[in-house]
Amino acid sequence: SALQEFDLIFFGGTGDLAMRKLLPALYNRFRDSQHTQGWRIIGVARQDLSREQYLNLVSENCRQFIPGGDFDERAWTAFTAHLEYLRLDGTQPEGYAELARRLQNSNDRVRVFYLSTAASLFAQICTNLAANQLVTPQTRVVLEKPLGRDRASSYEINEAVAKIFEERQIYRIDHYLGKETVQNLIALRFGNAIFEPLWRRSNVQDVQITLSETVGVEGRGDYYDRYGALRDMVQNHLLQLLCILAMEPPSSIDPDAVRDEKLKVLRALRPITLDCIKAKTVRGQYRAGAIDGAAVRGYLEEADIPPDSHTETFVAIKAELDNWRWSGVPFYLRTGKRMQERMAEIVVNFRPVPHAILPTSASEGNRLVIRLQPDEEVRLYLMVKVPGAEMKVRPVDLNLDFKQEFKTRQWDAYERLLMDVILGKLTLFMRRDELDAAWRWIDPIRDGWDALGEPPKSYAAGTWGPTASNTLITRDGNTWREDG
Numbered sequence: 310s311a312l313q314e315f316d317l318i319f320f321g322g323t324g325d326l327a328m329r330k331l332l333p334a335l336y337n338r339f340r341d342s343q344h345t346q347g348w349r350i351i352g353v354a355r356q357d358l359s360r361e362q363y364l365n366l367v368s369e370n371c372r373q374f375i376p377g378g379d380f381d382e383r384a385w386t387a388f389t390a391h392l393e394y395l396r397l398d399g400t401q402p403e404g405y406a407e408l409a410r411r412l413q414n415s416n417d418r419v420r421v422f423y424l425s426t427a428a429s430l431f432a433q434i435c436t437n438l439a440a441n442q443l444v445t446p447q448t449r450v451v452l453e454k455p456l457g458r459d460r461a462s463s464y465e466i467n468e469a470v471a472k473i474f475e476e477r478q479i480y481r482i483d484h485y486l487g488k489e490t491v492q493n494l495i496a497l498r499f500g501n502a503i504f505e506p507l508w509r510r511s512n513v514q515d516v517q518i519t520l521s522e523t524v525g526v527e528g529r530g531d532y533y534d535r536y537g538a539l540r541d542m543v544q545n546h547l548l549q550l551l552c553i554l555a556m557e558p559p560s561s562i563d564p565d566a567v568r569d570e571k572l573k574v575l576r577a578l579r580p581i582t583l584d585c586i587k588a589k590t591v592r593g594q595y596r597a598g599a600i601d602g603a604a605v606r607g608y609l610e611e612a613d614i615p616p617d618s619h620t621e622t623f624v625a626i627k628a629e630l631d632n633w634r635w636s637g638v639p640f641y642l643r644t645g646k647r648m649q650e651r652m653a654e655i656v657v658n659f660r661p662v663p664h665a666i667l668p669t670s671a672s673e674g675n676r677l678v679i680r681l682q683p684d685e686e687v688r689l690y691l692m693v694k695v696p697g698a699e700m701k702v703r704p705v706d707l708n709l710d711f712k713q714e715f716k717t718r719q720w721d722a723y724e725r726l727l728m729d730v731i732l733g734k735l736t737l738f739m740r741r742d743e744l745d746a747a748w749r750w751i752d753p754i755r756d757g758w759d760a761l762g763e764p765p766k767s768y769a770a771g772t773w774g775p776t777a778s779n780t781l782i783t784r785d786g787n788t789w790r791e792d793g
């Protein structure tokens with residue numbers, strides 16, 4: 310469907326995220342004719358660039374991030390005709406008059422300020438926007454992660470933004486929620502009646518969520534070392550996936566109906582206190598190793614990393630939910646850099662049959678695997694008979710391969726989320742109380758590690774993390790999926 314008219318202003322318009330994700334996403338939507346006329350993108354950054362120089366920069370950079378088949382010279386030229394550039398230091402009041410001048414005739418249009426800069430600038434940018442009367446009722450603000458390093462700093466940022474914007478105008482982005490398979494998890498759970506009766510402690514043995522990367526810190530060592538895997542991945546992406554998986558059926562798909570249910574999940578997370586932190590968490594740090602046969606350095610040898618850093622590049626957690634549906638079901642969360650494979654996967658392991666009459670079915674249950682990365686797919690493993698004389702069974706998957714089933718091009722997560730912002734759909738964005746509840750659970754883990762004072766466990770790059778991560782789960786009689 311075509312969109313209403315809008316102005317989209319990117320603070321950080323020359324940054325990595327804008328080039329790699331945001332502008333290619335908008336181009337793709339434009340190419341699909343979702344927005345046709347009456348719209349404009351203004352890239353804002355500190356560099357002194359003419360419009361022409363900016364367009365050259367964008368063209369050079371974005372091209373590598375738009376797959377060949379999607380790149381169309383004419384569409385690209387038509388797209389860039391909607392692009393402008395404004396040199397502005399967001400923290401200084403000076404340049405805003407020019408921004409106001411450019412926006413003066415479009416106060417009725419949807420206006421989006423996308424803050425793709427460090428979160429430390431958000432408060433000042435918002436204050437400057439308001440001081441220049443740039444915040445209209447139709448204005449929205451998009452906040453990139455990370456929104457703080459802990460509950461207190463997150464509170465400060467949100468409080469500053471809330472002085473200027475109402476909650477309904479604030480879009481806290483977590484791009485995992487824009488992925489097609491996450492939407493599909495919602496469709497699977499609430500569009501089918503067969504899963505709901507199974508979706509509980511009586512039938513589910515354990516749940517595993519893995520977000521593994523093969524990359525290291527990729528030139529962002531300075532940022533990464535101050536955050537680590539717990540803040541960078543668990544606090545947002547992993548917990549958001551956990552929420553979608555574990556929440557009660559909302560009464561509608563409306564933003565607050567869904568977010569109320571997600572919030573309840575976060576609040577039901579059993580706190581991880583100092584006395585159980587060693588049993589329930591594992592943190593690791595990669596040393597030198599090999600990824601796909603190529604030697605790679607260890608974390609401590611990466612640029613901008615202090616040689617004695619204790620920052621974790623891997624974390625595994627046994628999370629538990631204190632509520633009727635999930636009591637006693639472990640949710641194993643795991644994420645790391647420089648791991649054996651790049652993948653994002655949710656695994657729901659169902660309990661085995663209560664009484665086995667067939668060989669090998671005794672210990673294995675059915676399994677639902679929802680893959681977000683590298684390919685998006687949903688697999689349901691059922692026990693079937695192996696052909697032949699004997700009555701032997703083994704798991705075989707019913708595979709829903711989206712590429713096969715739907716021949717249309719898959720949208721990138723940012724395409725969906727940007728369109729949702731413009732359309733005013735908040736469902737896939739985090740509400741402030743959700744973020745706060747997530748930090749409330751994360752902070753004590755961080756504090757616990759600090760109190761223990763132990764260094765993270767070492768693992769070789771190109772593996773599945775420290776061996777302790779296996780113990781974390783085998784102790785309960787379970788195994789990570791790639792071992793099982």
Ligand code: NAD
Pocket residue numbers: 320321322323324325326327353354355356397398399400424425426427428430453454455
């Ligand atoms: P970057 O360092 O590549 O770009 C930062 C941009 O902000 C540049 O355009 C810079 O000119 C601009 N900028 C800096 N200070 C400014 C100021 N005072 N006034 C106006 N503009 C200013 O950073 P990035 O990788 O594009 O990340 C941007 C945001 O997105 C950050 O909050 C980051 O944490 C978040 N993020 C990035 C990624 C990613 O893959 N790059 C992923 C998730 C979240």
